[in-house]
Amino acid sequence: MSVKGAIVTQDGKGSQWEFLSYDSLPKIISEALQKFNIEGNVDDWALMNEKTRRFVTEQNREEELHQGVVATIKRSPARLAEDSIHILTSKPDHEISLELENVVKYAEEFSYANEFYKKEGVTQLLDIVKRTPIFESMNCSILAHSLQALCLVMEYMGTELWTKILDNMAIKKLTEIVKSREAREKVLGVQDKIRTNTMSSTLTRNSSIRDFDMQNRDNKQAAGSENEPPMAQFALAAIDCVVRFTDAGFELISSLVKPSDVIMFITDTNIECAQYALALINALFAKQENKQQFYHELLDWNIRVNVEKVIRVVKPEHMDLSHHISEFQLLLLGLHKDAALKPVDPKEEDHMAMLERVKIQALSEHNGSEWSGLGFSSESADTAEGRAQDFQQCPPGLLALQCINHFVQKHYDRHREMVLDQLSREKDRQCPFIRSAVSVTGLLYQQLRIQRDYIGVEIDFLPVIFSQDNIFFELFSITVQLFNTTWHEMFAKTSDFNKVVDVVKEQLNMVFKGEKKISSTEDFKAALKAVPFSKIQEQRLKSLEKDSLPIIQLRKKLKPELQDLVNRQRLTILEAGEVFNVPKSNKRHRTLFCRLSSNHKTLHYGYDIANNDNPCPSIDELPEKLNVHDIEGIILWRDMKNKNRPRGWDSPLGFSLEYNQSTAMDAATKTLDFISQTVEVFSYWTDGINVLQKKDASNETAKQHLSMLLEMEIKIRQLDILDIEGLHLPENPPSIPPIPDNFNFHYNFN
Numbered sequence: 001m002s003v004k005g006a007i008v009t010q011d012g013k014g015s016q017w018e019f020l021s022y023d024s025l026p027k028i029i030s031e032a033l034q035k036f037n038i039e040g041n042v043d044d045w046a047l048m049n050e051k052t053r054r055f056v057t058e059q060n061r062e063e064e065l066h067q068g069v070v071a072t073i074k075r076s077p078a079r080l081a082e083d084s085i086h087i088l089t090s091k092p093d094h095e096i097s098l099e100l101e102n103v104v105k106y107a108e109e110f111s112y113a114n115e116f117y118k119k120e121g122v123t124q125l126l127d128i129v130k131r132t133p134i135f136e137s138m139n140c141s142i143l144a145h146s147l148q149a150l151c152l153v154m155e156y157m158g159t160e161l162w163t164k165i166l167d168n169m170a171i172k173k174l175t176e177i178v179k180s181r182e183a184r185e186k187v188l189g190v191q192d193k194i195r196t197n198t199m200s201s202t203l204t205r206n207s208s209i210r211d212f213d214m215q216n217r218d219n220k221q222a223a224g225s226e227n228e229p230p231m232a233q234f235a236l237a238a239i240d241c242v243v244r245f246t247d248a249g250f251e252l253i254s255s256l257v258k259p260s261d262v263i264m265f266i267t268d269t270n271i272e273c274a275q276y277a278l279a280l281i282n283a284l285f286a287k288q289e290n291k292q293q294f295y296h297e298l299l300d301w302n303i304r305v306n307v308e309k310v311i312r313v314v315k316p317e318h319m320d321l322s323h324h325i326s327e328f329q330l331l332l333l334g335l336h337k338d339a340a341l342k343p344v345d346p347k348e349e350d351h352m353a354m355l356e357r358v359k360i361q362a363l364s365e366h367n368g369s370e371w372s373g374l375g376f377s378s379e380s381a382d383t384a385e386g387r388a389q390d391f392q393q394c395p396p397g398l399l400a401l402q403c404i405n406h407f408v409q410k411h412y413d414r415h416r417e418m419v420l421d422q423l424s425r426e427k428d429r430q431c432p433f434i435r436s437a438v439s440v441t442g443l444l445y446q447q448l449r450i451q452r453d454y455i456g457v458e459i460d461f462l463p464v465i466f467s468q469d470n471i472f473f474e475l476f477s478i479t480v481q482l483f484n485t486t487w488h489e490m491f492a493k494t495s496d497f498n499k500v501v502d503v504v505k506e507q508l509n510m511v512f513k514g515e516k517k518i519s520s521t522e523d524f525k526a527a528l529k530a531v532p533f534s535k536i537q538e539q540r541l542k543s544l545e546k547d548s549l550p551i552i553q554l555r556k557k558l559k560p561e562l563q564d565l566v567n568r569q570r571l572t573i574l575e576a577g578e579v580f581n582v583p584k585s586n587k588r589h590r591t592l593f594c595r596l597s598s599n600h601k602t603l604h605y606g607y608d609i610a611n612n613d614n615p616c617p618s619i620d621e622l623p624e625k626l627n628v629h630d631i632e633g634i635i636l637w638r639d640m641k642n643k644n645r646p647r648g649w650d651s652p653l654g655f656s657l658e659y660n661q662s663t664a665m666d667a668a669t670k671t672l673d674f675i676s677q678t679v680e681v682f683s684y685w686t687d688g689i690n691v692l693q694k695k696d697a698s699n700e701t702a703k704q705h706l707s708m709l710l711e712m713e714i715k716i717r718q719l720d721i722l723d724i725e726g727l728h729l730p731e732n733p734p735s736i737p738p739i740p741d742n743f744n745f746h747y748n749f750n
Contacts, residue, residue, distance in 0.1 A: 025058055028065075032073050046076040046111075048424050055111040080106055081115040088124045093132060093142060100128075102143035107152035117157050120163055130173050134180045140231060143177065147234035148749055154241075160239040163249060171242060171249065175256040177235040178265075208452070232265060243283040252286050259284070259298050266306040266394050268313045270467045275321040291335055299469060308466040326461040333450045333465065336472055340399040340445055344391035346384035351398070354405045355387055358415075373423050375432025387647035390434050395450075396441035404437045406473035407480060414477075418484050428494050431487040433480075439501045440480045444472065447508050464518040474521050482507065482528050489533040506539070507531045554717065555710055556669045564708045569705075570688040571600060577617070578685065581675035583649060592674065593617055600692065601628055603657075605672070626672060630659045634689045635671070651675045653682045657689065 012100070026042050033045060047056040048071060049064040055077055065071065073085070087099045103121075106112040116122070128146045154162055160187055166174075188499060239257070240248035262284075265277035281303070288294040293647045298304075307325065344351045371381040379385030391401055407417050422430040448462075468474050483504050491502050511518065511527040518524050577595030589607035590602075596603055597619060604622040614621075637654035651654075655672040676682035687697035696702075 008083055024603070025056065025061060029073070036073070038073070044076055044079045046074055047071040048074050052662045054109055057111060076470070077106075077109070077111040077115045078119075080112055080120050081121060084116070085121045085124055086117055088121075088128065093128070096128070097142055097145065100142060100149060103149040104145055104152065107289035110156050111214045113156040115152045117153055121148060122153055122502065125153075126165060126170050130170055134177060144231035144234070147177075147231050147238070148487050151234045151237050154238075160241070160245045163246045166238065166242055166249075167547060168252065171239070171252055172256060174235045174239050175261075177231055178239065178257060179261050204576050230270060230273055233270070233273040233276045236262070236265065236273070236280050240276060240280040240283050242285065243280065247287075250284070254284065259303070260293070261299045263306060265299065265300045266303065266310060266723065268309045271310075271313065271318060271321060274310050275318075275324060278310075278321070278324040278328060282331060285328070285331045295332070295335060304466050304469060305655060308463070311461070311466060313462050318611070318742065322461065329461045329465050330449070333448050333472065336399050336445070337450055340397050340441075340450065341400055342398045343394055344388045344398050346388040350383070351388070351401060352384055354401055357661060358404055358408050372568070374419065375422065375434045375436065377432070390438050393442075394439075395445045399445065400438040400441035403441050403473055403480075406470065407437070410473075411477050414481065418481070428662055429492075431484050431492070431500075432494070432497070435497065436483045436487070436500075437476075437480050439497075440476060440483055440504065443501070443505050443508055444475055444479060447512055462518060464524055467520045471521075475524065476520060477527050478528065479504070479508065486533050494614050502537050503533055506536050510536075510539075529558065551714060554714060558713055559706070559712060562706055562713065565709065566697050566702055566705050570684055570691050570702075573597065573684045574603075574688040574692075578681055578736060579615075579675060579677065580681075581651075582607070583654070583673050583675065586673070594674070595619065595622070596688070596692075602626065603628065603672075609704040625657060626657070631689070631693065632658045632660060633693075634658070636686065649673075653677075653679065653687075655686055666703050 012559045025047075029047060030042050032038075032047070033040065038045070048054065049056060050070045050072055052064065053058065054064055055074075056071065056650055074080075084099055084103050088103075091099070096129075103116070103125075107116065125146045129143060129150075132142050132146070134140065134143065154165075174503055209557055243253055259281065262277050262280050265273045266281070267274055281298070285291065285294060285298075307328065310321070311325065314325070346352065359371060361705070371387060374381070376387055378389045378391055379384040383672075388651050391397055396403075419433055424435065436739060457721065464475075465471050483500065486507070487500050489504065490496065492501060507528060510531045511524065514527065516523075516527070518527055574596035575598060576594060580592045580594065582589050582592050591610060592605055592607055593610040594603055594605035603626045604615065605624050605626070606622040607624075609617050635656045635658060636650045637656070638652040640649065653676040654674065655676075656673045658671055674685070676685065682701050683701040687699055687702050691697055
């Protein structure tokens, strides 16, 4: 097979070319060299697809060399890599900047990156990084392009190979770059405001880097060349790989880099740097033995605020950054996992002290000794062992008690109000606070996927998680109040506890999995308020009607009967008659009145008969008639193309009846034309004509009516069974027992 295309040289010369699909790539390149009078070895040259910017190889030639492709003849990847390494090796540092830019440009292509790595070009790049000082503008450019080229090559070769090429000296240099003033100036646009190794007084603990950025944004353009990439982001990428893939690298970098050195790069002014900085924070966070201590150190430097501000500028195309935010969310929420997997110990003084505090702050002195008023599930709540029973299931275990303790301390008035309100109700109608709190903790633990114990899982991050420091406890405080509200909306009894838990679970599902992102606790509270029990009940009915096999079978059984009802209603409208306009092409008449006979066999009509004095003429007053069995079809004017539409058929509410000429009263007429005065009349009459032709009414109005009737009929039939407590419609019909061996019956009169 012959393949045609175009081939050009780097200086712009071009020519049409053609080759056979089974020709070898060296043969194609050789013919191209001859055509352009280019001297040299075939192995030193290659073709590049101008559209994809990929070199053509034997492996990808079918994809890259196809009909109509434009290819450029260039030096082969091996020769380019060899030339680049020669220049980087032989030229002084101040002359290699341009070649480093070329390496960056070509390293985005796999063939070149592979050759560059095989020829140990990365070793040369690392030597440049290690020997180049940071403190000059030219050096910053050299470092930035060297690191960028390294990252591009290693991305193809496998990021885990960083650990093989980086020695301690290289790692220390990378950390120096991250901590350098020059790197920060390039990312943040700030000059001479941040000391090399420590945060200045301008950027202090508990102040976000964003606040610092706002004061100095105007200086950003002054820092470095616009085409020069921030060297910090590539240094961060390399360090991240070292931390993730080696324990020794983690120990070394932990001793060299403080969290504050990295957090400042999590800024909404540079998405790429924020991505790499957050990835490094995640890698360090995941390997910490004492994660709580590390997280508190991160909080001291306002990482949550910085991440929250980055979230505001995240777009769908920032997939890598979104992944790292989700990863950080898992690590943050994972701090509660140890508590959730630890049961409350009745012999632990701290645990019992928390419960004692709950009782003292909720109950008055008169009821101070009544533990049962707090809603424990155990009847022996007056003993430490009895009170601890509610917290034995893990998860949520101790985490539930911690949540209760937070709620009591931070929302004292609301907690006291809830408990005392329950004590004023009948015992069977009281919402048990402790039981409900334990269940709510378990639901949130499940919803937020805290049980995940690995990194890299693809989940959507929740902006609300970064809105407050103790966010899990705050979400609990809101949800436990929702539980109380839902309990009363359902008029629940003690025996209905699990039903309330199911409803609250559905409410949380609708909020967390809704289309709108929840950005704050106020949003969370408003979203929960928007899904009361009545809405859950409505959703359940819809789901039941849609998914339950008995309901599907009932709908199938009812549909023919209700469809017949809709059809008969359309015929009743035709019997009543209607006034229609006539096409403009009919110069003799203005209106047409038509009605169906009671036996549904004849359409009676007349022109210009209906008026204010006689709006609904009787059949006897209509001189014309059309037998229904003569009608061959109905034409909807709106469905006809303009070029095929007869003159005067220009209304979207117009339709015509085609009938057999041989039996029609007016032999010159092939169609009976109608223009409805309203959309409703058009819908009813076109449906009615279809029914007369033994078809179902099927336009949008008919479908809506049928759906409404089906829904009403199903709900009416459900009324009796839905009120029976504890009764649920089965997903599948019960099995029919086998026929007995005989039908002999015996009745015992005793």
